[in-house]
Amino acid sequence: MAQGRKVATVRALRSDEIEASLNNSAIAIDRDPFYGKIGRLHDEETARVQRISRVSTGICRLDLDETLTAMKEMNMPRCAEYAERLGLTDEPAFSHWVKFALKKRDRLLKKVFRRKRSNRFKYGIAVPRTVKEAYALDKANGNDSWAKAIKKEMSNVMIAF
Amino acid sequence: MDLGASPPDDYKEIPLRMIFDVKMDFTRKACLVAGGHLTDPPEALTYSSVVSRDSVWLAFMLAKLNGLDMIMTDIGKAYLNAEVTEKYYAIAGPEFGELQGRTVVIVRALYGLKSADAAWNHHLANELMQIEFEPVPANPNVWRRAHVKSDGTNYYE
Numbered sequence: 451m452a453q454g455r456k457v458a459t460v461r462a463l464r465s466d467e468i469e470a471s472l473n474n475s476a477i478a479i480d481r482d483p484f485y486g487k488i489g490r491l492h493d494e495e496t497a498r499v500q501r502i503s504r505v506s507t508g509i510c511r512l513d514l515d516e517t518l519t520a521m522k523e524m525n526m527p528r529c530a531e532y533a534e535r536l537g538l539t540d541e542p543a544f545s546h547w548v549k550f551a552l553k554k555r556d557r558l559l560k561k562v563f564r565r566k567r568s569n570r571f572k573y574g575i576a577v578p579r580t581v582k583e584a585y586a587l588d589k590a591n592g593n594d595s596w597a598k599a600i601k602k603e604m605s606n607v608m609i610a611f
Numbered sequence: 612m613d614l615g616a617s618p619p620d621d622y623k624e625i626p627l628r629m630i631f632d633v634k635m636d637f638t639r640k641a642c643l644v645a646g647g648h649l650t651d652p653p654e655a656l657t658y659s660s661v662v663s664r665d666s667v668w669l670a671f672m673l674a675k676l677n678g679l680d681m682i683m684t685d686i687g688k689a690y691l692n693a694e695v696t697e698k699y700y701a702i703a704g705p706e707f708g709e710l711q712g713r714t715v716v717i718v719r720a721l722y723g724l725k726s727a728d729a730a731w732n733h734h735l736a737n738e739l740m741q742i743e744f745e746p747v748p749a750n751p752n753v754w755r756r757a758h759v760k761s762d763g764t765n766y767y768e
Contacts, residue, residue, distance in 0.1 A: 572633040581629050581706045584641070599639040600629065600706050606688050607643045610719035 522547075527555035618700040618714050625650055625717075627701045643706065644723035645699065653697060657725055659732035662752035670753060677766060690727050693720040693734035 521529045530551035533544045570577060578584035584596035618624070626646040634640055674681055686692070700716045707713070720727035720734075736746075744754040755767040 573635075573637060575633050575637065577633060578631050581704055584629070584631060585705070595639045596631065596641070599631070599641040603629070603641040603643055604706055604708075607691065607721070610691050610717055610721045611715040 526551050527558075530555065616714055618716065619698070622698045622700045622716065623650065625699045625701055627704060628723075629704075629706055641706075642722065645701070645717065645721045647723040647725045647727070650697070650699065650725060653726050655696070655726070655729075657729040659728045660752055663750065666750045666753050679766070679768070689735075690720040690722055690731045693727075693730040694718060695720045695724060695726065695730050697724055697726050699724070 521532075530544075530548045533539055533541075533548050534552065538544050539548045570579075576587055578587050578596060581600060584600060588594050588596050626649065628644055628646060630642045630644055632640045632642075671681065673679075695717060697717075700714050703710045703713045703715050705711050707715070717724070720730040724730075739754050742756070744756045747753040747755055757765065758768045759765055
């Protein structure tokens, strides 16, 4: 426990460093044995108790607060994934929000995919994605609608080759 | 190119893709496009401007005030009229019929190429200048040509 002590952040990371840190899967994490598993910091100025963790990465020592806040604000789901990947989810600075952020990420992704308009059908007619699929649809429908369209397009566009 | 022939050295391969759609009258439509999003950005500027709506309205108003006829036209497959500056080739897919599997070199501004619109803009400007049209100083996308009416008065068309 580190109550009553203000731990100075080494420095705030620049946005490109944060991005590099989030992207780096081979980053080395060295947990600070001084703080152990639990760290609480009482900020006398703001009279707030802050949860802290101190981990050293290849870029900078992450001392909580400013750095972590910046990372969270920049991209919270990715920051949570990063913490999960490095096994930091039980650290005091992460444990109270990472699992909620990951759940939120899953919900947002589900919402996006639900909202995406399907373009497989138009006016009740199946629209192919590839030329092979177009020929297969013609075969299934017993006509040559898509084949005609392809032939017409190719007759126009052959000038480009 | 012949089957199995290697493409020119300074050319890069890009994919071709057929886009399908159904029109409102249920006519099937296919459009072959190049995968220009996979290519490097060209060194030259590829921005090409288009005419503003205000300029069109002004031109309509001037035509009406001067009693001029208005003609509307559309250029089909416009981009394919312009030669492309980028050097790309593709491998022909099943849509090419008996040419499938051959290497095809792209020589015209196929839809999807990064410089296609700029190539078409350049080509159209050259063609218009050849028939003595000139861009209006206030808007380079409005073109005019000095002409004489049947009653002898000068005007721009």
